[in-house]
Amino acid sequence: MLLGSIEAGGTKFICAVGNEQYTVIDSITIPTTVPGDTLSQAVRFFEQYQDQGLSGIGISSFGPIEVRKSSSKYGYIIDTPKQGWSDVDFLGPFKKFNIPLYWTTDVNGSAYGEYVLSLIAQKPIQSLVYYTVGTGVGAGIYEDDHFLGAAGHPEAGHVYVKRHPDDLDFKGICPAHGDCLEGLVCGPTFEARLGMRGQDVPLDNPVWDIMAYYVAQAAIQSTLLIRPNVIIFGGGVISEPFLKLVRDHFKHLFKDYVTVGDLDSYLRMPLAKNNGSATIGNFALALYAINQAK
């Protein structure tokens, strides 16, 4: 039996086929252009495995997406700021495979991947928050055997935070909110603040410290609302040296208000390397959908 994975990001789609041990057998990266093109390429990738035992696909997508099965728009990307992708029936083109599809958010896929890795390591995590800080900012929350979110999935990038005293003039770049968390710390803020790409900004540039101040507040919000066992950070902006700054601000701002244990373990990088959490999560969610359909 083969399992499929689509990690649909605003910049690229990563499609993969793997086995029941979640080992990738084949994968392809497709640039996210217009829905017709991008989705067709993804479909063609999986067509190769249609007669080879492909039995289900886990799909985790950028959003906002419609995840309520009761909705007529279930499986759609809905009102997204991403040009051309609003009101797009994502699942539609994949229905022709006539196999179970699991549909969730990109960050839920990653959160689930990290949960699965904790199971494999025989250290199951009861409650985890997975933040991505990249082109956008979001979080997936898996706790007590379900994804959090009764009325829809979390959109944790669009919360407000206390502004850093050295950053009061920056208006933020979120088209909807200006200086919400995403508007202050997503990847494109480097261009907006400094006129250069994030990968070219040295770590001693004060902007990293400012961004860590905001990300630390997001971690505090999650800590105090969710009380998870761990908060994991992925996405292009995240690195171990950056997380060190985040931990410093967390410590300074949080004042040990509740016990979270060792900060190096509590606020950490994913176990999966190279932002691979989502692919593992999607394989496992495909398997879940297959078992549910039995």
Next chain:
Amino acid sequence: MLLGSIEAGGTKFICAVGNEQYTVIDSITIPTTVPGDTLSQAVRFFEQYQDQGLSGIGISSFGPIEVRKSSSKYGYIIDTPKQGWSDVDFLGPFKKFNIPLYWTTDVNGSAYGEYVLSLIAQKPIQSLVYYTVGTGVGAGIYEDDHFLGAAGHPEAGHVYVKRHPDDLDFKGICPAHGDCLEGLVCGPTFEARLGMRGQDVPLDNPVWDIMAYYVAQAAIQSTLLIRPNVIIFGGGVISEPFLKLVRDHFKHLFKDYVTVGDLDSYLRMPLAKNNGSATIGNFALALYAINQAK
């Protein structure tokens, strides 16, 4: 069968005895002074019903409290800012009744009370957040049939928020964090900002608008992290006119980013009158503990 309730607040304890329809038969209000005195008075209240069928007590307390049954401090108030109440064995004196005790936070008791009322009204809420804004600020979250919080209970009063431009000079009064949410909007901030008690501050004083700006951000945080079906506000600072200001700020700051439905229903007062949610919740939690012990 009689059910007991203790709503233990930083200012007063409300103890009650009720029947299985959650109707209050007797109640007493005890000022929160020193633990020995206050807890003894509560014990004496319930002693009257010991031979009358008192079968369990639901106790919801200010905190932070220890709710992990694996901890040797289970049933304790732990490191609280409330003078004299740190490291206090709350449950200890009630064990002599030899009946099931349910132990949770004050806001969880209220959250559960509102959940029970939704069940009684035959409109069960899948996921709800209950904020109290009073002497302190906190939230209880009940979703998918459990209280949220793997590593402990939420402490949602101590998040940071974006400061209101007309309030930048106020340093906040939280002993731990200064200008966290509680430090900016709890009841005693009226004295700190204006030198007068909250009940004496007319609603056209701009401080109400400033506080609503912060409470609206808390509601946005909950909305985007938890995606609940409703957010309920109780506590001494909350009134319907104040909530109207909160809704205005929510609308302005949130920009309809995800669908929450009609704001008058989404951000609302408790169904229980006079902050009575906790007593109903505690009765129901007492019954739950009794059934669990069977």
